[in-house]
Amino acid sequence: MTKTGEKVIVGISVGDLNGIGTEVILKTFEDARMLELCTPVLFANIKIISFIKKTLGLNVNVHGIDKPEQIAPGKINVINIWREGVNIEFGKNDEEVGKYAIKSFTAAVAALKEKWIDVLVTAPINKYNIQSEDFKFPGHTDYLDQQLDGQAIMLMVQGSLRVGLLTDHIPVNDVSSHLNEALIRKKLTTLNHTLKQDFRISTPKIAVLGVNPHSGDNGVIGREDDEVVKPVLKKLFEEGMLVFGPFSADSFFGSGQYEKYDAVIAAYHDQGLIPFKTLAFGNGVNYTAGLEGIRTSPDHGTAYEIAGKGLADHNSFKEAVYLGLDIYQNREEYKEITRNPLKVKEKQL
Structure with a gap:
């Protein structure tokens, strides 16, 4: 390092x-x-x-x-x-x-x-x-x-488990009013770039959790997932970003689905942090990505x-130091790649 x-x-x-x-x-x-x-x-x-x-x-x-x-x-x-x-x-x-x-x-x-x-x-x-x-x-x-x-995004990290947030320190009853196409696009674009630059994942796969129980059940339990989240994900996917969802949040972590993705993004604070801390407490790190x-x-x-x-x-503080050092090194290598990709490829060969 x-x-x-x-x-x-x-x-x-x-x-x-x-x-x-x-x-x-x-x-x-x-x-x-x-x-x-x-x-x-x-x-x-x-x-x-x-x-x-x-x-x-x-x-x-x-x-x-x-x-x-x-x-x-x-x-x-x-x-x-x-x-x-x-x-x-x-x-x-x-x-x-x-x-x-x-x-x-x-x-x-x-x-x-x-x-x-x-x-x-x-x-x-x-x-x-x-x-x-x-x-x-x-x-x-x-x-x-x-x-x-930059554009800050809270990203909780423990090994290959990475959980980000669309909204963070706001009351639950304000979550829906904060969600719109601009915010979702900004957060997912930032997260996608972070995974490439800071974690050296060339083609990131991102899962998005639904806002409502069962992702709204086709509008029966809220319309935000169908009317706000899904259209943005469809546009981003068509633009080449590997984003999937919205997934029903209640079973996503317990079923192990999160292991199929490089990062998961939750709609609000506790939706993401409760499962993260259940799985990783004492070893997890809070990383302010996107800056x-x-x-x-x-x-x-x-x-x-x-x-x-x-x-x-x-242990969690030590892991925070380790992650900071890893990201520093990854960014230095990413800069080298973007400056001279052919030279880096020659080194790898």
Whole structure:
């Protein structure tokens, strides 16, 4: 996982400091082999990270820096983006701590835009305590969509299981009003390109889940699938995109149908995330596809109930780092292919 002989720089926003974010970050890099794959940079404050490390009894060395030029390969770098102390109370929902979660996140996104980090991995935030006059977004994805070029799509990933969403953080009773030809076309086109560029799948097959029970049963249980979804899928298929459906969502995962496709796209949040987390919880990764920058995160939240107890499982965060590195490498290879396809073909031969 290298770029012209140098390790990929992975920027990390620390999330809610009263949650398990810092714990899973430090546990991930407790394994020294991770530092052979990449160079981590935490956006926080060295004193805070040292305090949490000591409190949890974690055997890692952290390296405080003040500017990108000081990043040291082979170390867990912590760039100081604030100087003042923060009152840490594990397990507590604290608006003051939420402010620092956003300071960390927005600084890391700026670094990704400025290209002095290559990949961004975000630790969990509390969507309630981050709200302020300066930050009015329901979560990471919406802010990233505003800041980075492209069209964001939430894509949950675990191995060959990839589940995307047509709509994400909106109330269920608003789903139907959001679905239209432009949105469906945009999301599916973005997902199709993502599968080619970021996952190196040359001819992706995408399954689309129906909006209503049994995909509407020919209009008996709602008309959105027949009148909105099916016509768009037909047009995209005729244009050469391998999109199929809409499929009845209730049996799609239990019957193993998802294994026939490179990705599945659900109409709304819980329709996609409930089966995904049932199949992959603890190993899944949330990837914000469709953007110029690469951002991944673990598939869990702040877990206040176990914060500060040393009980957090870091596997999902480690998988988020792995996926970010894989996508970085795949994009570099994709750029090479699109620049000079004949040269790449010669290498393969």
